[in-house]
Amino acid sequence: MAKAYDHLYKLLLIGDSGVGKTCLIIRFAEDNFTSTYISTIGIDFKIRTVEIDGKKIKLQVWDTAGQERFKTITTAYYRGAVGIILNASAGVERLLIGNKCDMESKRKVQRDAAEKLAKEHGIRFFETSAKSSVNVEEAFSTLARDILQKSTRKAVSGLGVGG
Numbered sequence: 001m002a003k004a005y006d007h008l009y010k011l012l013l014i015g016d017s018g019v020g021k022t023c024l025i026i027r028f029a030e031d032n033f034t035s036t037y038i039s040t041i042g043i044d045f046k047i048r049t050v051e052i053d054g055k056k057i058k059l060q061v062w063d064t065a066g067q068e069r070f071k072t073i074t075t076a077y078y079r080g081a082v083g084i085i086l087n088a089s090a091g092v093e094r095l096l097i098g099n100k101c102d103m104e105s106k107r108k109v110q111r112d113a114a115e116k117l118a119k120e121h122g123i124r125f126f127e128t129s130a131k132s133s134v135n136v137e138e139a140f141s142t143l144a145r146d147i148l149q150k151s152t153r154k155a156v157s158g159l160g161v162g163g
Ligand SMILES: Nc1nc2c(ncn2[C@@H]2O[C@H](COP(=O)(O)OP(=O)(O)OP(=O)(O)O)[C@@H](O)[C@H]2O)c(=O)[nH]1
Pocket: 015, 016, 017, 018, 019, 020, 021, 022, 023, 024, 034, 035, 036, 037, 038, 039, 040, 041, 064, 065, 066, 067, 099, 100, 101, 102, 103, 128, 129, 130, 131, 132
């Protein structure tokens, strides 16, 4: 039987409470959206396998609680992640998301400011909408591709044929 996947990547979404982390994961993993807000308690994850550059990548996407009172629980899960969304952590691929781009009139962060922040950290930036399904697929796939390419480069340089 063919192997179900070539790589398993653990991704983590972190950010303030209510920005839409759970909704982004549900849009990505189940192509669904609900406007009912149920605050995440502690941590949870969903799985989706995507195909990138001919490789089956199983993405285990962890959802953390944004509320301050869960901070000790959630930070314990950062260890072992290879892809992280938002915060800084050495050696992991990162990507910045500005969600709820369908609510332009209620914008809290100007696009320029977010782009500047991403540039300062040398990371990519996507404006998404979990509600309208804008850029969600792109954000997760791009992160997965970046991790795949980085790990491929590492494997090649480990053999002494690249750098
Ligand atoms: N208009 C709009 N609303 C959204 C979007 N994404 C999430 N929401 C709404 O924002 C609220 C919070 O979404 P959640 O995904 O639960 O937020 P969270 O970041 O997981 O919150 P915590 O679990 O407290 O950390 C919910 O009412 C969602 O329906 C979006 O892209 N557009």
